[in-house]
Amino acid sequence: MTERTELRRIPDRSVTDRDAIHAVLDEGLLAHVGLIAGGPAGGDAAHPVVIPMLYARDGERLYLHGSPASRLLRTAKKGAEVCVTVTLLDALVLARSGLHHSMNYRSVVVMGTAVEVTDADEKVAALDRIVDHTIPGRVAAVRPARESEVRATTVLVLPLDECSMKVRTGPPIDDDEDMDEDAWAGLIPIGVAVGEPVPDDDTGDDPVPDHVADWARGPGRANGRAV
Amino acid sequence: MTERTELRRIPDRSVTDRDAIHAVLDEGLLAHVGLIAGGPAGGDAAHPVVIPMLYARDGERLYLHGSPASRLLRTAKKGAEVCVTVTLLDALVLARSGLHHSMNYRSVVVMGTAVEVTDADEKVAALDRIVDHTIPGRVAAVRPARESEVRATTVLVLPLDECSMKVRTGPPIDDDEDMDEDAWAGLIPIGVAVGEPVPDDDTGDDPVPDHVADWARGPGRANGRAV
Incomplete structure (x- = not known):
């Protein structure tokens, strides 16, 4: 974890436990991947773009996958920095006042420079990992990927060097003066x-x-x- | 929709129907909001940041909400461009080969400049809208927000001028030569x-x-x- 992924706002929602970070990445199905599009190299002003993507973790590496025609993957291949966020929603938190409503969640943010995987064996292993991440046991149930398919696919790898996790758990937290309010409070698990x-x-x-x-x-x- | 939110890769997954875009934004619970942090104004190099946030739609406007201490909201207040993505996962798509695996989903991307809501009445209405977006009928069941609470909260508004939607539906699409593969194929609804x-x-x-x-x-x- 580096300075810029440290959590500034609510330190007690920060988790630095490596196993907890891995568990969120392994449980999630989709990542929301952000990068900076446009700018000096592009035709328009720099702007953030966030798209949902399939992914998988392998140890301290995160693999991202898509067609080579994808604008996001093409941009990231050039060495653009990415921010990969995986969020698991656990409950709605219903407080006695509107502004104390919240969600219980676990969210991991990984920042860094994603690079293209060019080694053929690592690429096949990463693609298998993404399929088995989504549906464990699936790789063994389908035919192996053809060389031509693997060539036509882009895989990016991002180290888990710079990552952070935020968690909210537990009941609503209301102001003392609201505890006698006649409003049902609690959680809706999700x-x-x-x-x-x-x-x-x-x-x-x-x-x-x-x-x-x-x-x-x-x-x-x-x-x-x-x- | 402007040029930069047009979908380049798989045009048939693009949806321009306004009602469909509204429906995804109304069904979603969390948005993943991206912006560019750092850069000339900050202390480090420009990099993308993506965080999950509560939100609500009101007509052609999207409201985002958080504590004024939140780095994302502080940055966006200065007029930074944001990208707000809401993704609904509908099914895992199990094909007869690993690389044709996919997901059925609906995803809306909204790009633009979010500005702070300063009008007190609009701010209260937006906060109510965010609570009722998450749990319909909840605003009527809790006490009204206090002026001091509203002052201590930042609300941003983003017009739905520049938005796009991608959808995948239907069964897996396999290569013709794979149709005789001995692999179960189909959908797992989610x-x-x-x-x-x-x-x-x-x-x-x-x-x-x-x-x-x-x-x-x-x-x-x-x-x-x-x-």
Whole structure:
């Protein structure tokens, strides 16, 4: 963690535990990736752009994936700095006054310079990692990627050197003078709801494999059970 | 929509329908807000920062809310450009090859210059809107905000002039030569799982009010029912 990712506002919501940061990155499905577009090199003024992307963590590295035609990946390939944010929403926090309403969440921010993965073996391993991050066990269930497919895909890697985490947990925090207000206060827990798998037409009556059925049992997920 | 928010990569995933854009912004709970920090005015090099924030839409305006001490809001107050992205995840898309895996999602990107709301009445209305956006009916159930609270809060407004939407729906799209692969393919639907409300200690045995119980019936939510 460097100075600029230290949390200035609410220090007690900051978490520096490496395992906790890894756990959020591993539980998340989408990252919101920001970069600076335009500017001196581009045709218009510099402006921030934030897009949702698939990703996976491998040790202290974060891999990002997309088509080489993607503007974000093209810009980042040139060495632009990125900010990758993964947020897990755990509950709505209902206080006795409007301004003390909040959310319980876990959020990790990773900043740094993403570079393109050019080594073919690392690229295949990173792509497999992204598929298995989203659906554990999936890589073993599908054919290996073809060389031509791997060539046509861009993978970026970002070290987890500069990262920080914010967490809010627990009940609402109201002003003392509001504790007698006649307003219900508490939490609405939130998780990821998982529906019944929908087979593709050509999959027909093939039974749903374990790795697909098991997905609903991942962290933070609820499938007809309490969040 | 201006040139720089036009979608370059997959035009058929672009949606320009105003109502569809509004619907995503209204269904979302968190926005990921990006801005450029540092640079000539700051002490370090310009870099993107992305943080999760509460927000609400009012017509063609987007309100963002936080403590005035928040670095993001302080920077944006000076007139920095922001990029606000709201993403709703609808399904995992399991294809017959790793690289054709995808997600069904709806994502809206709003770019522009956010300015501080200084008019007291607009500020109160915006804060109410943010609370009721998150939990419809909540504003009527809690005491009105105090003047001192409103003064201590920063609200930013961003016009919806420059916004775009990307959508992926439907089954996996595989290469023709993969259609005979022995791999289950299809969708895992995803929504927001809602747990039983957890009353705060001082709320005691007060019954859960309708606006709290009803929250689980909002768009994209599943509470013991199919996604």
